[in-house]
Amino acid sequence: MSSLQKITWNPALPVAARLRQLVALALSSGRPVALWRLPGAVHARLCLSLKVDAAYAGLPPALEPTAPAGFAFFPFRDSDHNPPFFFPADLFFDLARSEEIQVSAAAAARLPELRQRFAALPAEAPLTWHVSPQPAPATASRPEYETLVAAGVGAIEAGTVRKVVSSRAVRRPLPPGFDALAAFEELQTRYPNAFVSLVSAPGAGTWLGATPEVLAEIDETNTFRTMALAGTQPLLPGMKPATAKWAHKDIEEHALVARYIVNCFKQLRLREYDEQGPRTVVAGQLLHLRTDFAVHLDQVPFPSLGTDMLRLLHPTPAVGGVPRQPALDFLRHHEAYDRAYYAGFLGPVNLPDAGVTRLFVNLRCLQLRPSEAILYAGTGLTIDSDPAREWQETELKLRTVGAILA
Ligand SMILES: C=C(O[C@H]1C=CC=C(C(=O)O)[C@@H]1O)C(=O)O
Numbered sequence: 355m356s357s358l359q360k361i362t363w364n365p366a367l368p369v370a371a372r373l374r375q376l377v378a379l380a381l382s383s384g385r386p387v388a389l390w391r392l393p394g395a396v397h398a399r400l401c402l403s404l405k406v407d408a409a410y411a412g413l414p415p416a417l418e419p420t421a422p423a424g425f426a427f428f429p430f431r432d433s434d435h436n437p438p439f440f441f442p443a444d445l446f447f448d449l450a451r452s453e454e455i456q457v458s459a460a461a462a463a464r465l466p467e468l469r470q471r472f473a474a475l476p477a478e479a480p481l482t483w484h485v486s487p488q489p490a491p492a493t494a495s496r497p498e499y500e501t502l503v504a505a506g507v508g509a510i511e512a513g514t515v516r517k518v519v520s521s522r523a524v525r526r527p528l529p530p531g532f533d534a535l536a537a538f539e540e541l542q543t544r545y546p547n548a549f550v551s552l553v554s555a556p557g558a559g560t561w562l563g564a565t566p567e568v569l570a571e572i573d574e575t576n577t578f579r580t581m582a583l584a585g586t587q588p589l590l591p592g593m594k595p596a597t598a599k600w601a602h603k604d605i606e607e608h609a610l611v612a613r614y615i616v617n618c619f620k621q622l623r624l625r626e627y628d629e630q631g632p633r634t635v636v637a638g639q640l641l642h643l644r645t646d647f648a649v650h651l652d653q654v655p656f657p658s659l660g661t662d663m664l665r666l667l668h669p670t671p672a673v674g675g676v677p678r679q680p681a682l683d684f685l686r687h688h689e690a691y692d693r694a695y696y697a698g699f700l701g702p703v704n705l706p707d708a709g710v711t712r713l714f715v716n717l718r719c720l721q722l723r724p725s726e727a728i729l730y731a732g733t734g735l736t737i738d739s740d741p742a743r744e745w746q747e748t749e750l751k752l753r754t755v756g757a758i759l760a
Pocket residue numbers: 519521567583584585586642671672673717718730731732733734751
C-alpha cells in the first residue's frame with residue numbers, strides 16, 4: 355500500500371509477543387484496534403488507529419482504491435448508542451510478514467514516542483479491553499422469543515412483510531482466566547473458512563466472531579463479490595453437504611435474499627453479473643444455502659459499483675428482511691433489544707493493498723464485557739416458520755462462537 359511505509363519493529367521479540375504488545379499499546383492508551391483473519395488464510399492481521407476521533411465515520415466507506423485504508427466496523431442500525439467506525443490504518447501488522455510493520459505518515463512522525471511507549475510496557479502487559487458504555491442488552495426467554503417469531507409470522511400473514519429476521523441475545527459468564535487473544539486463536543483454528551475477528555474500540559466495546567457471510571468484497575483481480583446466504587440446518591455426522599435436502603421454507607428464505615441482490619444490481623442498471631448457486635455450504639456445525647455473485651469491474655462502466663452496492667445491500671434480507679423498511683420497522687417495534695454491532699458489517703478496506711476490500715456481515719459473534727459475554731443469533735422467518743424450530747436454530751447458531759466459552 356503506497357501511503358504506508360515499512361519499518362522494522364522489535365524483530366527480536368517473538369511474533370505472538372509482539373502482537374500482544376501491540377494490542378496492549380492500543381488498549382493502554384484508549385485507542386481502537388482490530389485483528390482479523392480472512393477465510394482460508396493462515397495468518398492474522400492487525401490495524402491500530404492513533405486518533406480516536408478520526409475513527410468515527412459517517413457514511414459507509416468508499417470502496418475505491420483512492421479512499422483511505424483502514425478497518426470498517428458498522429452497527430446493524432445507525433444510532434448515537436452504536437456509532438459507525440472506520441479505523442484508519444496508522445499501524446498495520448501482517449503476521450505473514452512478521453519482520454516488518456507498516457505505518458501511516460501520521461504514525462511515522464510519532465515513531466520515537468510510539469517505540470518508547472511500546473518498550474515501556476511490561477512483558478505480558480494486561481489487556482484492558484474496551485467495554486461498551488451501553489448496558490447489557492435485554493435477553494429473550496424461550497417463550498418471549500417464540501412470541502416474537504409468532505408476531506413475525508403474523509406480520510407475514512398480514513402482508514406487512516414477506517420475510518423478517520428475528521434475533522436475540524444471551525448472556526454467558528466468562529470462564530476463569532478467559533483470554534480474548536487466545537479465544538481469537540481458537541476461533542481461527544476451529545473455523546478455517548470463516549472471517550474471524552476481534553475488534554475493540556472506545557464507544558463500541560470488544561467484539562469477537564467467526565462469520566461465514568461476505569457482504570461486499572473487491573479482490574486483487576478487481577472483481578466485486580457478494581453472496582446470498584440464508585437457510586440453515588445442522589450438519590449431522592455422516593452427512594454430505596452436496597446431497598443435503600432443503601425444506602421449502604429454507605429455499606424461499608434464501609431465494610428472497612438472492613432476489614434482493616439481483617434487484618440492487620437492477621437499480622444500478624447493471625446487467626453483467628455472474629450468479630452461481632444456490633449450493634450447500636458448511637459453516638461450523640451448520641449448513642447454509644449460498645448463491646455467489648461476481649462482477650468483473652474492468653469489464654463494466656461502473657467504477658463506483660462497490661461503494662454503491664454496499665450502501666444498497668446493508669442490511670441485507672439475511673439479517674433484516676423484505677421489503678426492507680417494513681421489516682426493519684417490525685424489528686424496531688418487536689425485537690425489544692439493541693443489536694448494536696451484531697448483524698452490522700466489518701472488515702478491511704484498501705488493506706493491505708489499495709483497491710482490495712473485504713467486508714463481512716457480523717454474525718456468529720459476541721460482545722465481551724468484564725465478566726460475561728453477550729452472544730447473538732437470529733433466524734430468517736417466512737410464512738412457514740415454526741416458533742419452536744426457530745428457537746432451536748438460534749441455539750445452534752449460538753454454539754459457533756459459544757464454543758470458545760466452554
Ligand atoms: C442471522 C443469522 O444468520 C443469517 C445467515 C445465514 C442463515 C440465516 C438463516 O438461515 O436464518 C440467517 O439469515 C445469524 O447467524 O444470526
